Amino acid sequence: MHLTNTADTTVHAHQHTQTQPEVGVKSSKGTKPLRNPCNLCQSVRAILKRPKTGQQLCKECFYHVFETEIHNTIVDNKLFKKGDRVAIGASGGKDSTVLAYVMKLLNDRYNYGLDLVLLSIDEGITGYRDDSLETVKRNRDQYQIPLLIISYKDLYGWSMDDIVKEIGRKNNCTFCGVFRRQALDRGAIMLNVDHIVTGHNADDIAETVLMNILRGDLPRLQRCTSIITNDTSDDASGIETSKILRSKPFKYTYEKEIVMYAYFKKLDYFSTECIYSPNAYRGYARVFLKELEAIRRTAIVDIIHSGEALSASVQANESTKLPTMTNCTRCGYISSNELCKACLLLEGLNKGLPQLGIGHTTKIRRIHEAAANVAEGLSLSSTSLLSPTTALSGNGAESATVVTAVASSSTSSTLEERGKTVTHIKDLARLETMPSLQTTS
């Protein structure tokens, strides 16, 4: 198996240099009183202090507990069925790299019987994503998992670089986040997978729990701790995205341990923060969480436990019902409104009104509508007339996959809306003709 650890010797050598005073004891393996033995196996000298428990462990025991916890999470939550096709959301960062590695490892070790694929989103951020995607490509070769890269440029006609150029650094994360979510789903449909796994770790989830309490977002507080998130609500008919599950196998895995695992296994990952990601409010929560962890190392798990208990408390409350889901009248994507967020944001971008979809949509739309009516014959009224037909064609093609359904609706709409700015529906149709899997770099 190619997954065996080749970096053993080098790591050991590294440890030698790190813990100078104890080298002498360690090198003579025969001696009886082992100094600083591993808390679990008691037979090898411990080389690390486990962030989650504070136990002193040897490398092999650390790998064991790390992998077994993820396995337990997968098994206990019944994440997969045998034969599932699973896409690993891969950014090239530490979380997703370790996720790809561990998923492959566990799939082989425990015979999950999963068909794994890598799915990457190219936001088009020069100096960040282009480099990280190179890492993903290397991972594809190292782990022998096929890879599909979907770019914002192809899907929406805008790369993040373009968007930032247009709207500045403020709120660009809104675009990126909304677009990525949909892009992942689109990619999953193209790959025909049943499941997307993402590298969200325990720190991320604990942070989200805190954020949602601070923001007072009860529906999200309820959802954020569930390990499987699914776009299905019962009334979401026929739409293909609704069948794809999303899950976070790293839900109980500490970020520090992921870094530790990647470090000891010498995994190839890309570690640069997004250049467009300054975010004040979440930053507060993150710093707070790190300080909590420093005081009590179980704090992260404790917060997730609290979050799970709280989400049960929310459930009992009738007043916080989730909005009913429908399909976006323009692209067919699942949405709580007539237009999905991506279409709304895209409309704003294409019409030079990037504030659309951020803040008070109706107000901005009204202003925009008035302006557009005066300026040119092409106005929003025609779009609103168009919407029902698009919706109809979307619903009519229930049995077909969403890609073709959306494509057909997009062709009908583009016919009537000639001259209108590009929407991502059209681009999606173009994507269909793209090779579904890139096997060579």
Add this chain to the structure above:
Amino acid sequence: MSCSIDEPTMTVAEKRAKARAVHVGFCCKCKTTRSTIIVRYAEYCDPCFLIALDSKFRTALRNARPYRVTNPENVMLAFSGGSSSRSLIHLFDVFHSLPPEVTSNKQQPKIYNDIHVCHVDESCLFEPSSLQTQIQSQGQNDSHSKEIKEEKLDGSTMEQARSIAAHYNYLFHGVRIEDIYDPEWADSHCFEAVATLVTSLPKDQLAISGEAPELLSHIHPMSPLSTSSGPPGLSSETTRRQKMSRQEKIAKLKALLAACTTLTAKETILGHIRSSLLAQLAKRADCTILALGDSATRVAIQIIGLTAIGRGFSLPHETSLESNWIQGCKVIRPLKDCLAKELDTLCRLSNLEVIEKHTARLGWTIQSKGEIKSIKQLTEEFIIGLDKDFPSTAATVCRTAAKLTPPDVQYQDKCPLCHGPVQAGVQEWKKRITVTTPPSRDDQETAKDFNDTCCSSTVGTSCCSNSNRSINSSSSCTQNSTKSHSTDEKPPLPFSSLLCYGCLTNLRDLNLKSMGSLNGDETSQFELPPYVAWTILDRVGYKSLEDYENAFVAKDTDVDPRESLREQIQEFLIASDSESEE
């Protein structure tokens, strides 16, 4: 994955502030006077501020307990001495003093019958060094510091609190925090026993595995003679018998706190003791309502803090406007809508006397420089800091938690330590996500089914924690403990398995060395108060201490129960004497 979707939204308060902008510099209520106080976005003059605060309080009070109640109830106001609870007393007084024409009207039913005020004096835990910082710098000797300690003990907050209550003609009930070791503060009045903890595994084994141990408990009856040796106890207000000297109780409390290695654990346990005393005080004064002076700021800190220490399950009970969790005593928080700063201002404007130093800050008890902050303190700084940049933080957090519904759990199954609701299966949950078995057991691990035993982590030892509800199943543990003392012949009762998740987490910060071990090699260096002992017995299924004693006697020996009791007492006396000498 650090970036998120963050949208600039304008809060209602901000919008209102914009609308008010025409009146900049003037009170937003009367619009005639220059404003003197700014609360978040609104400006008030002094009189309008007081009116607004009063109506906020009244609204909350009415929501907590509708006015249209047939029989008036007694209410207990918990008074710590701080500005929030001081405001509570004041606002209650304003609320309850009716104009004469209404008072004379017999038709008008009273809303509250008697108003009582209670106070928990924590002066025994105050930092002794506040007066002696200079002395410390000069290199103090022990005798000197002891003297000053005595001085500080005398400077208790009780009299001050009593005089404030007397000013309103409210009945006053005072209790000292160390009185938690009095037998009378357990759910069953006069429960003369304490609990000690033992680890299920030998200490050396625990030290090697670095694993949190399974804890078991022993119930030790308290000696009625135990006070004879000590100096006569200073009469505490509500004690009828003099059981234990005050110094002894303080020593016990300090031993318990000393066993906690972290400030967070100390503060959490002290908080449990405090709320246990408050609930008992209310019950004993026949008050069916306990009003707490938690402000919005405080509640917001609580919500985040409780989440951080894993107490999300009991959070709705501990932060809601009204909670019916405690049997026979409804807890209300009528100041939940008022910010701490507003209440400070109220105290200042109305010249309300507060007790400067009223709650025990335990920072000084931490010897090592490692942890100087507790999770609570950190949360406090976090929320207050956030509130500066985002002024609606406290209100938003409170509103979030207000929409949570408390869990549906029986009060009988409460956690022995915090008396909060217990969630089932927490230990198993934790075991699954934090694996502590070595790789050699890999194959077994994979074969193991979901419902693992709780002892799965303790390699190759007998499972002691399964003795959940019956003492018979724990006999395997007693067989192991061949060296056990005569006092420890009673099978140990479960402890870890009775706890809620939050307390379980908290007790991981207990110093292992301070606990006894099952084989009797070491004895516990601290005792848990009677209320804990009582709850353990109650949860395990004994109705009373005698019941427990008799069950043990009937099962194991034919010795006269009084005889064996004395034996145990003697053992206990020696142990406690040697401990207090240390």
